[in-house]
Amino acid sequence: MKLRNLTIALLSFLAISLQAQTYNEYELSFDNAVHHEANIKIKFSNLENKVLEVRMSRSSPGRYAVHEFAKNVYNVKATDSNGKALPITRENPYQWNVAGHNGTVNFEYTLYANRAGGTYSGIDESHAHLNMPATLAWARGLDQRPVKVKFNVREDRNWKVATQLKDLGNNTFYAPNTYYLMDSPTEIADLYFRERNVDGQTIRLALHKDGTTDAEVDAYFEETMGIVMQQKAVFGELATYDFGQYTFLSCYMPNASGDGMEHRNSTYVVSGLAVERPLASTSMGTMSHEFFHNWNVERIRPRSLEPFSFEDANMSGELWFAEGFTSYYTGLMQARSGSISTDQYxxxxxGSVGYVINAPGRSFHNPIEMSYQAPFVDAATSIDPTNLSNIFISYYTYGSVLGLALDMSLRTMDNGKNLDDYMKYVWEKHGKTEIPYTVRDLQARMAEYAGESFANEFFGKYILDSQMPDYANLFKKMGVTYTNRAEGRASMGDNIRKQREGWQLTGNATVGSPIYKAGIESEDVILSLAGTVLTDDSNINEIIAAHKPGDSIEIKYRKIWGEEKTSKLTLEEAQAWSTGMDANADAKAKARREAWLRKR
Structure with missing residues (x-):
């Protein structure tokens, strides 16, 4: 097996060497940035004598839904090496077929980009904010070729380039193949740079925010590095970055779209921030979340996302772990580093635990099946109403509270086990080796780490099924209180608000709630509640506060077709779960809590 792998490696190296001089070459210019346009030229050379299929992506690394990036491409032209215009045909909305070339195709188009976030691109006179699948076309069959990208920056705006692409000088950059290119977001602006060497590799901040100061940037970088070092302590080491550098691309501009998106050696962290607002700790939680991803999801990689498709949606049943466990560590790493206080954490x-426990979605899907919903919810767009509020729980939140439960369960066994060391073990088995995993692999690694009985019970109840751990008992053993702040207060289970048509639910009726059982839905207009006719000045909270859980009240409402109805509504106890430091915890619980939250 070792000899076979060595042979494959040598053949791969030879193949790469033979084609090393044939690059896909890109050139981007931003002369019309004021109107959100870029001019993009691509040279495809040394082509076979057949139709060249040029495409825009329909999906983007870190996103799971389909996005139609081709809609913002126009003024498309193609010529051969002699400047001769070539015919272009359209097989589908995402593709341009170029025929009759002489072995070279110069493909050119205009891109409109006006949404600076993690998924889309945004171009104006302040920056060129480029997510590559939303920016660059590519050619089928040429995806293994190396790539050069030349950015013609706006020198009049003092633009500088920040990206995970390898810098070749003169604002020209290199990617080993199309996949790496598509995975390499790029921020071109008047940037602040900060960097630090950690174990022979560079952690770099490239910050775009007008109206800030060097002192603010220094403080922001130090806070970021505190989180970086705490995350390194979990895994015992940094990941190995392909060109020795990891870059935080932080864009905090008034017209930016809040987002965070992980990539192999960089991340986009974006927030709409007014120029006059101080930098402070803007999006620091997102910085924590996305950096954790450079272990968990970029290298500890679900098999279901390999290979990633740029032409269709990408579905994975492991997002409760890839995104959810990362979400668990997001705040924990901030607490350990001092970015937030342990009390805040x-x-x-x-709130998150209470939400998942009480969410009706667990009756429909377990965490794996919730993960399967990503193509429908991960910034996906649709115009028809859905029932997601009843059938879906975010795999971010669901996974985070399961990560919390697993960590507390391991720690309360008092045998030295904890989630940090399990994550480190998974890193050694699947991350450093870059062997993609399945859910069964995660269960097997847990069995090896904490015992087969524990692994089978945890995965059997909470991952393969949708049962909930005993959080009250786990919190108590960790020196944390867990109480319902709304104990004894009555609730209808859903909120109603004065809207254009009258008093209506703010969303779909929640399955199992008093409102749901009374047969009322979001389009119904509520006319009276507990004998009180609702007017513009009505106070719903006061009406409900006059009753207690278990009381039955009358509710009158009008259907959308005009029929008026009356139902009985039995009030339930309100749910508002909260946690806090338990001052009365015993010595063991306090010791566990200290070991859990302390700085490494």
Whole structure:
């Protein structure tokens, strides 16, 4: 097996060497940035004598839904090496077929880009904010060729380039293949740079924010590095970056679209921030989340995302782990580094746990099946109403509370086990080796780490099924209180608000709630509640507060077709779960809590 792998490696190296001089060459210019346009030229050379299929992507690394990037491409032209115009035909909305070339195709188009986020691109006179699948076309069959990209920057705007692409000088950059190119977001602006060497590799911040100061940037970088070092402590080492550098691409501009998107050696962290607002700790939670991804999802990689398709949606049943466990560590790493206080962190846990426990979606899907919903919810667009509020729980939140439960379960066994060391073990088995995993692999690694009985019970109940751990008991053993702040207060289970048509639900009726059982839906207009006719000045909270859980009240409402109805509504106890430091915890619980939250 070792000899076979060596042979394959040598053949691959030879193949790459033979084609090393044939690059796909890109050139981007931004002369009309004021109107959100870029001019993009691509040279495809040394082509076979057949139709060249040029495409825009329909999906983007870190996203799972389909996005139609081709809609913003126009003024498309193609010529051969002699400047002769070539015929272009359209087989589908995402593709341009170029025939009759002489072995070279110069492909040119205009790109419109006006949404600076993690998924789309945004171009104006302040920056060129480029997510590559939303920016660059590519050719089928040429995806293994190396790539050169030349950025004609706006020198009048003092633009500089930040990207994970390898810098060749003169604003020209290199990618080993099309996949790496598509995975390499690029921020071109008047940037602030900060960097630090950690174990022979560079951690770099490239920050775009007008109206900030060097002192603010220095403080921001130090806060970021505190998180970086705490995450390194979990895994025992940094990942190995392909060109020795990891870059935070942080864009905080008034017209930016809030987002965070992980990539192999960089991340886009974006927020709409007014120029006059101080930098402070803007999006620091997102910085924490995305950096954790350079281990968990970029290298500890679900098999279901290999290979990633740029032509269709990407579905994975492991997002509860890839995104959810990363979400668990997001705040924990901030707490350990001092970015937030341990009190802030602990106080924020109860709401998420209470939400997942009480969400009706667990009756429909377990965490794996929730992960399968990503192509429909991950910035996906549709115009028809859905019932997602009843059938879906975000795999970010669901996975984060399961990560919390697993960590507490391991720690309360008092045998030295914890989630940090399990993550490090998975890193050694699947991350450093870059062997993609399945859910069964994660269960097998847990069996090896904590015992087969524990692994089978945890995965059997909470991953393969949708049962919930005993959080009250786990929190108590960790020195954390877990209480319902709304104990004894009555609730209808859903919110109603004065809207254009009258008093209506703010969303779909929640399965199992008093409102749901009464047969009322979001389009119905509620006329009276507990004998009180609702007017513009009505206070719903006061009406409900006059009753207690278990009381039955009358509700009158009008259907959309005009029929008026009356139902009985039995009030339930309101749910508002909170957590906090338990001052009365015993010595063991306090010791566990300290070991969990302390700085490494």
């Amino acid at each position: 602990v106080n924020g846990l109860g």
